[in-house]
Amino acid sequence: MKERHSYREGLTLEEAVACVTDITEPVRDVEWVKLSDCLGRILAQDMEAQFDNPPFDRSPVDGYACRAADTKGADRNHPVLLKVVEEIDAGQYSEREIRPGEAVRIMTGAAIPAGCDCCLRQESTNYGESTVEIYEEVSVHDNYCDRGEDFKAGTQMMKAGEKLGYIETGNLAGMGCEKVPVYRRPRIALITTGDEVTLPGTPLLPGRIYNSNRFLLEARLKELGCEAMWVESTGDDAMKVAEQVKRAADRGADLILTTGGVSVGKKDILHEALPLLGAVKLFWRVRLKPGTPTICSLYHGIPVISLSGNPFGAITNLELLVRPMLARLTNDPSLQVQVVSGIMESSFPKESRGRRFIRAIYGGGKVCLPDGLHSSGVLSSMKGCNCLVDIAPGTKALAPGDQVRVWLL
Amino acid sequence: MKERHSYREGLTLEEAVACVTDITEPVRDVEWVKLSDCLGRILAQDMEAQFDNPPFDRSPVDGYACRAADTKGADRNHPVLLKVVEEIDAGQYSEREIRPGEAVRIMTGAAIPAGCDCCLRQESTNYGESTVEIYEEVSVHDNYCDRGEDFKAGTQMMKAGEKLGYIETGNLAGMGCEKVPVYRRPRIALITTGDEVTLPGTPLLPGRIYNSNRFLLEARLKELGCEAMWVESTGDDAMKVAEQVKRAADRGADLILTTGGVSVGKKDILHEALPLLGAVKLFWRVRLKPGTPTICSLYHGIPVISLSGNPFGAITNLELLVRPMLARLTNDPSLQVQVVSGIMESSFPKESRGRRFIRAIYGGGKVCLPDGLHSSGVLSSMKGCNCLVDIAPGTKALAPGDQVRVWLL
Numbered sequence: 001m002k003e004r005h006s007y008r009e010g011l012t013l014e015e016a017v018a019c020v021t022d023i024t025e026p027v028r029d030v031e032w033v034k035l036s037d038c039l040g041r042i043l044a045q046d047m048e049a050q051f052d053n054p055p056f057d058r059s060p061v062d063g064y065a066c067r068a069a070d071t072k073g074a075d076r077n078h079p080v081l082l083k084v085v086e087e088i089d090a091g092q093y094s095e096r097e098i099r100p101g102e103a104v105r106i107m108t109g110a111a112i113p114a115g116c117d118c119c120l121r122q123e124s125t126n127y128g129e130s131t132v133e134i135y136e137e138v139s140v141h142d143n144y145c146d147r148g149e150d151f152k153a154g155t156q157m158m159k160a161g162e163k164l165g166y167i168e169t170g171n172l173a174g175m176g177c178e179k180v181p182v183y184r185r186p187r188i189a190l191i192t193t194g195d196e197v198t199l200p201g202t203p204l205l206p207g208r209i210y211n212s213n214r215f216l217l218e219a220r221l222k223e224l225g226c227e228a229m230w231v232e233s234t235g236d237d238a239m240k241v242a243e244q245v246k247r248a249a250d251r252g253a254d255l256i257l258t259t260g261g262v263s264v265g266k267k268d269i270l271h272e273a274l275p276l277l278g279a280v281k282l283f284w285r286v287r288l289k290p291g292t293p294t295i296c297s298l299y300h301g302i303p304v305i306s307l308s309g310n311p312f313g314a315i316t317n318l319e320l321l322v323r324p325m326l327a328r329l330t331n332d333p334s335l336q337v338q339v340v341s342g343i344m345e346s347s348f349p350k351e352s353r354g355r356r357f358i359r360a361i362y363g364g365g366k367v368c369l370p371d372g373l374h375s376s377g378v379l380s381s382m383k384g385c386n387c388l389v390d391i392a393p394g395t396k397a398l399a400p401g402d403q404v405r406v407w408l409l
Numbered sequence: 410m411k412e413r414h415s416y417r418e419g420l421t422l423e424e425a426v427a428c429v430t431d432i433t434e435p436v437r438d439v440e441w442v443k444l445s446d447c448l449g450r451i452l453a454q455d456m457e458a459q460f461d462n463p464p465f466d467r468s469p470v471d472g473y474a475c476r477a478a479d480t481k482g483a484d485r486n487h488p489v490l491l492k493v494v495e496e497i498d499a500g501q502y503s504e505r506e507i508r509p510g511e512a513v514r515i516m517t518g519a520a521i522p523a524g525c526d527c528c529l530r531q532e533s534t535n536y537g538e539s540t541v542e543i544y545e546e547v548s549v550h551d552n553y554c555d556r557g558e559d560f561k562a563g564t565q566m567m568k569a570g571e572k573l574g575y576i577e578t579g580n581l582a583g584m585g586c587e588k589v590p591v592y593r594r595p596r597i598a599l600i601t602t603g604d605e606v607t608l609p610g611t612p613l614l615p616g617r618i619y620n621s622n623r624f625l626l627e628a629r630l631k632e633l634g635c636e637a638m639w640v641e642s643t644g645d646d647a648m649k650v651a652e653q654v655k656r657a658a659d660r661g662a663d664l665i666l667t668t669g670g671v672s673v674g675k676k677d678i679l680h681e682a683l684p685l686l687g688a689v690k691l692f693w694r695v696r697l698k699p700g701t702p703t704i705c706s707l708y709h710g711i712p713v714i715s716l717s718g719n720p721f722g723a724i725t726n727l728e729l730l731v732r733p734m735l736a737r738l739t740n741d742p743s744l745q746v747q748v749v750s751g752i753m754e755s756s757f758p759k760e761s762r763g764r765r766f767i768r769a770i771y772g773g774g775k776v777c778l779p780d781g782l783h784s785s786g787v788l789s790s791m792k793g794c795n796c797l798v799d800i801a802p803g804t805k806a807l808a809p810g811d812q813v814r815v816w817l818l
Contacts, residue, residue: 035609035624036624036627036628036640038628039628039631039632040632051613053618053619053789054618054786055613055615055617055618056615056616058786060784060785060786062672062673062674062675062677087675088616089604089645089675089676090603090604090605090616090645090676091603091604091605091606091616091617091644091645092604092616093614093615093616107674107675107676108672108674108718109603109605109618109718109786110605110616111615111616122673122674123673145784145786149782149784149786149787150782150786150787150788150789151789155789157789158792165628165632166625166626166628166629166631166632166724167625167788167791167792167794168792169624169625169627169628170621170622170624170625170628170720170724170788170791171621171788171789171792172609172624173609173619173620173621173623173624173625174618174619174621174720174788174789175609175619176609176610176613176619177609178608178609178610179610194499194500194518195498195499195500195501196499196500196518196519197500199587200444200581200582200584200585200586200587201585201586201587201588204460204464204585205502206464206465206502206520207465207497207499207500207501207502207519207520208464208500209462209463209464209518209583210462210582210583210584210585211582212579212580212582212583213579214582215444215445215578215579215581215582216575216576216578216579216582217575218445218578219445219447219448219574219575219578219579220575222448222575223448223449223574223575231445235500236498236499236500263471263517264471264531265471265516265517265531266471266496266498266516267498267499267516268471309517309518311579311583315575315579373558373559375469375554375558376469377463377467377469377518377554377558377559378558378559379559379576379579379580379583380462380559380560380564380566380580380583382576382579383566383567383576383577383580385576
């Protein structure tokens with residue numbers, strides 16, 4: 001946190017994003033992970049090649065290495081005869097210097113010995129063992145891969161902050177790296193609340209629903225590469241929620257997410273739980289639908305984002321508010337939601353007095369709305385959706401052909 | 410395998426893909442995984458909702474539920490007084506039927522009791538405990554969410570073959586699924602060979618290079634969601650390679666990948682290892698560069714794809730030949746490489762007598778070539794590349810403005 005924040009209510013989304021970004025410090029702890037575990041991680045140091053790769057000139061063919069000058073005029077009718085002084089397989093290395101009139105039998109990937117300046121495919125020879133007939137004239141550097149053709153000692157191969165994909169992993173292997181310095185993954189805790197929510201696999205009592213938020217958000221965090229380390233569910237009990245938040249903090253959480261209990265009802269117990277902990281509330285209510293009553297607070301310097309209990313409210317605010325935090329925590333800017341322009345192909349007849357985000361399907365610049373209800377409590381109609389349409393305050397309705405801002409999920 | 414295959418050499422890529430697809434059977438074994446582990450898996454059964462969700466009419470607001478008729482004419486100056494007969498929090502359920510002149514205090518998400526046909530926000534009342542003053546006239550179904558608004562019993566929510574993302578995970582949770590039937594992941598073995606390759610972390614002896622294929626391919630399989638269960642490296646020893654292939658088969662591998670030893674040299678030991686096992690060779694050599702000498706064989710009915718030892722040859726053939734197999738094994742057609750059209754922005758001056766694939770960067774319909782060498786043994790220049798340009802046989806050169814087929818990685 002760069003400065004003390006005063007409490008605010010009813011922020012714009014942009015103000016809320018600025019606030020949560022400001023209180024989120026990138027994780028700078030470095031850990032060395034095994035090369036086979038580095039995929040998707042963010043590199044914490046610049047990586048410089050320590051040697052030329054390959055560390056020797058090598059043959060790209062199975063055949064013979066020799067001096068190009070010795071092959072002058074060779075063809076099937078006028079073979080050149082060379083003395084085969086050695087055989088070098090891939091993985092072997094010869095200190096011997098090859099003289100004029102000599103050749104070595106050489107396999108793909110093997111180190112070309114000193115004195116040779118070209119290689120011949122075996123198909124251009126009689127495959128001789130002690131002497132070999134050469135049927136082709138070749139030039140200096142024909143079939144010849146230079147030492148360092150992949151990379152040279154001292155080359156900066158990767159920079160701190162790069163995300164490691166399969167190509168980087170392969171390159172790090174080629175550089176001989178057994179372990180890779182990467183930023184520690186952020187430790188994220190997810191605490192869902194609500195007396196009405198029941199874990200799947202448990203019988204559903206009257207008045208109850210199953211806890212979709214827990215699994216929805218847990219899966220989304222995982223999909224974004226930010227697996228929650230700690231996932232808990234509690235009833236509407238301020239003490240229990242406070243206890244879970246404290247335990248997450250004690251375990252070193254970098255970010256604590258809660259769902260439910262943030263509105264104005266008697267059971268909106270986050271308003272009670274956060275003061276119980278002595279957490280500093282930074283804002284409540286963001287001027288957008290769904291998920292208006294989001295609370296942002298700091299507990300011992302750890303950001304706590306308390307999301308709506310409505311699944312669509314929770315997931316939308318995860319995308320809009322929490323992803324900028326994840327991008328910062330992980331040092332991975334690609335976690336920021338991308339915003340593009342799109343043309344509506346469906347109607348949305350409802351008036352939006354305030355700013356509203358609705359679920360939609362984006363493809364090739366066009367935006368369709370899914371079948372099913374847009375209600376915050378409805379998750380089923382999100383199936384197939386890959387974006388949120390950002391509807392400006394005061395919009396009467398959206399009609400086909402309207403240009404809209406689209407947040408890609 | 411649908412029919413007996415005869416051995417072929419020098420197939421086109423399309424013939425090779427048809428062959429490998431033909432010998433690859435989709436994994437149909439079903440396993441039930443915990444909901445929190447289902448992300449990215451392929452659903453093995455249709456999923457039908459067993460109950461309405463929510464299973465009751467519910468309030469989307471904190472306030473009061475009553476009969477709309479009772480609020481007729483109410484405003485701040487003419488409040489209607491109702492008797493508060495009960496309080497219902499989320500998670501509670503009342504059997505009581507509400508009569509005219511009565512109201513219940515109700516919280517967001519709570520079940521609306523019989524007799525009520527609307528809810529009022531508490532801001533439109535005096536928050537009364539035993540009686541409440543109503544300041545707003547509301548209509549039937551105002552602030553009222555119907556039972557089953559998310560989904561109704563009997564709705565087919567998902568079909569077998571769908572890939573489970575975060576939304577599906579959330580929906581399965583809402584449906585009360587504790588475990589989910591998904592297809593078993595294919596068991597893939599990866600065996601890299603070569604006397605010249607050394608594991609990172611080991612000192613590099615003269616003539617040796619580090620094993621990039623192992624980590625490159627392992628990471629790529631993981632990135633595609635097809636983690637290799639079994640990764641081994643051997644030297645150029647046909648018996649040892651044969652032993653590893655046999656062990657992978659004994660462990661139930663669905664697909665065995667090897668790298669190296671497939672060309673025409675003395676140490677191209679796959680030609681020896683496969684017959685040692687009694688494997689049936691289906692093809693050798695595909696008419697494309699890089700990675701021409703790929704071998705396809707069947708060992709006890711298990712496809713064995715033996716890729717080039719050159720990193721670019723290995724990874725290109727993984728994309729072109731093995732991905733169609735992965736798509737089939739996993740029941741996930743999205744693993745197929747997508748082919749699009751692009752316009753070259755760079756030159757590629759080299760003549761392509763046969764079909765050639767080169768690494769490139771695709772974006773917005775345009776194709777750029779990376780800096781660095783295109784040699785098969787060079788991996789470093791793949792950094793930033795996200796596609797392969799498919800160059801037709803007999804192409805003299807590619808120039809800016811040329812239209813090309815692009816395989817997106």
